[in-house]
Amino acid sequence: MAHPPFRAFPSIAAWFAMAILLALPFRAHAESREELNADVHEAVQKLYHTSSAAQELAGKAAGMLVFPKVLKAGFVIGGEYGEGALLIHGRTVAYYNIAAASIGFQLGVQEKSVAILFMTPESLAKFRASEGWKAGVDGSVAIATLGTGKTIDTNTAQKPIIGFVYSNKGLMYNLTLEGAKITRIDK
Numbered sequence: 001m002a003h004p005p006f007r008a009f010p011s012i013a014a015w016f017a018m019a020i021l022l023a024l025p026f027r028a029h030a031e032s033r034e035e036l037n038a039d040v041h042e043a044v045q046k047l048y049h050t051s052s053a054a055q056e057l058a059g060k061a062a063g064m065l066v067f068p069k070v071l072k073a074g075f076v077i078g079g080e081y082g083e084g085a086l087l088i089h090g091r092t093v094a095y096y097n098i099a100a101a102s103i104g105f106q107l108g109v110q111e112k113s114v115a116i117l118f119m120t121p122e123s124l125a126k127f128r129a130s131e132g133w134k135a136g137v138d139g140s141v142a143i144a145t146l147g148t149g150k151t152i153d154t155n156t157a158q159k160p161i162i163g164f165v166y167s168n169k170g171l172m173y174n175l176t177l178e179g180a181k182i183t184r185i186d187k
Contacts, residue, residue: 033187037092040085043068043113050166061117062124063088067098073109078102095187100180115164116141123160133182141177
């Protein structure tokens, strides 16, 4: 008995998605320490240009984790990966990667920047002490969105961990970092 032609689709999609997922880390981390530091600095400047409220909050933060290029790709199964740096008082103190996987309708490739502000010394210390920090499990990240007058919601501004997801077009909406795993790396 012959199998219908569509039965091959899931295995083709799975192989394609696996190839994308495996390629993401290589494409996203080919930078040297100096290149990554330059990209982090540029991403911080883009964030500040996007939102003066973000710049104000960053000035009050105990630490700022910046991923300048987080690549997301998918074909039914998707994944994302990026590398960045933890800044304390504007200085790089450690390097990290961010990785996540997803299942559902998705097709294509997207690049975004992510900045996570640790507003309290306690939230920063808990993050730094972790072996692999998972957003939503080890700490809840309030994603900032701009309201009228380009201000950030006052409830969000009072959270211990605030995340910004943005691109060259400004802040991105309806996104989450839930389930993303952040791990310290050597550079």
